[in-house]
Amino acid sequence: MRYTFLLIVLLISCTEKAPPVTFNSVTIETIYSDSLSIRAIELMGNSLAFAANKGTFGTIDLSSGKVRSNVEKYHDSLPEFRAIAHTSNDFFMLSIASPALLYKTEGNGQMKLVYKEEGEGVFYDAMTFLNDKDGIAIGDSIAGCLSVILTSDGGKTWTKVPCSQLPEAIEGEGAFAASNTNISTKGSKVWIATTSGRILYSSDKGKSWKAYQTPIRNAEPTEGIYSIDFYDEDLGFAIGGDYTSPNNAKGNKAMTLDGGKTWNLMADGIEPGYKSCVQFIPGSNGSGLVAVGFTGISYSFNMGKIWEELSDEPFYTIRFKNDSVAYAAGKNRISKLTFK
Numbered sequence: 001m002r003y004t005f006l007l008i009v010l011l012i013s014c015t016e017k018a019p020p021v022t023f024n025s026v027t028i029e030t031i032y033s034d035s036l037s038i039r040a041i042e043l044m045g046n047s048l049a050f051a052a053n054k055g056t057f058g059t060i061d062l063s064s065g066k067v068r069s070n071v072e073k074y075h076d077s078l079p080e081f082r083a084i085a086h087t088s089n090d091f092f093m094l095s096i097a098s099p100a101l102l103y104k105t106e107g108n109g110q111m112k113l114v115y116k117e118e119g120e121g122v123f124y125d126a127m128t129f130l131n132d133k134d135g136i137a138i139g140d141s142i143a144g145c146l147s148v149i150l151t152s153d154g155g156k157t158w159t160k161v162p163c164s165q166l167p168e169a170i171e172g173e174g175a176f177a178a179s180n181t182n183i184s185t186k187g188s189k190v191w192i193a194t195t196s197g198r199i200l201y202s203s204d205k206g207k208s209w210k211a212y213q214t215p216i217r218n219a220e221p222t223e224g225i226y227s228i229d230f231y232d233e234d235l236g237f238a239i240g241g242d243y244t245s246p247n248n249a250k251g252n253k254a255m256t257l258d259g260g261k262t263w264n265l266m267a268d269g270i271e272p273g274y275k276s277c278v279q280f281i282p283g284s285n286g287s288g289l290v291a292v293g294f295t296g297i298s299y300s301f302n303m304g305k306i307w308e309e310l311s312d313e314p315f316y317t318i319r320f321k322n323d324s325v326a327y328a329a330g331k332n333r334i335s336k337l338t339f340k
Helices: 002-015
Strands: 026-044 047-052 056-061 067-071 081-086 091-095 100-105 111-117 124-129 135-142 145-151 183-186 189-193 198-202 210-213 223-230 236-242 253-256 277-280 289-293 296-300 308-311 317-320 325-339
Touching: 026 056, 026 091, 026 308, 026 317, 047 081, 047 325, 056 081, 081 135, 091 124, 100 124, 111 145, 124 183, 135 183, 183 223, 189 223, 189 236, 198 223, 236 277, 277 317, 289 317, 289 325, 296 325
Parallel strands: 026 081, 081 124, 223 277
Antiparallel strands: 026 047, 026 325, 047 056, 056 067, 081 091, 091 100, 100 111, 124 135, 135 145, 183 189, 189 198, 198 210, 223 236, 236 253, 277 289, 289 296, 296 308, 317 325
């Protein structure tokens, strides 16, 4: 009987998850610099893809540090790219303002225009793929609903979702093209964060939608949700604020435990204030979060209840490669961040 008890104890102890590693500092190493505003990065295997203003896009080999960059012109203009995405085979980039230009890689290494939208109010903010076939991009509201375009053929063709299939937009509702993190996906589920502090949710890859209100403050045009991330299908985090009043930490951070239906404010009135991007730390069991903005880098070890500023270095967006290494982009640079 004693041996049976000891065996049970050993089995339980072996299956217990190790506590997540906590961070006390971050080391920042610039791996690319240019006179650009870089708000969209994506990890693609051992490469980091990016797109920016001045029509500039490219990749960085994370082993060698070699940078390959190019410029995409549209007639005589240089598009400003703030959204990128990728599948196993292709890279995509999407420009803001009218005309909205969505490009896809071709076999010859060139970029092919696969979607264009023109008109008053056209402004796309973020893009991602759920898998190698299904992708989504979102933009500000036009004619009474948010702009949502979908692909189901790996990005070869894109179709705009009619307003009849989307929740009615609040006047002036859109999304912030600040970090390409207004969309989060898990499986067939999609969450979109808006300037009105709402979450638009789809359980079927964007075919049908519901809207849920969060307590994130949104009274001013510069307020609302700037970024969301989901750790799994239930646990998600939203962050925002007001970039014109970056120290105001009231009503700018919220968490959901039920897949986005209900949200509770976290660290209300306590730093950090405005941030443009938030990401869960891989392997943290949903406890670890890092948020960045032009105000610096903040870290939480307990689901956003308590935050610590690790650096005042400014960035717009961040992506984790593993549980201690991330890459961040901002004004004139892309950097490797090593958390310790």
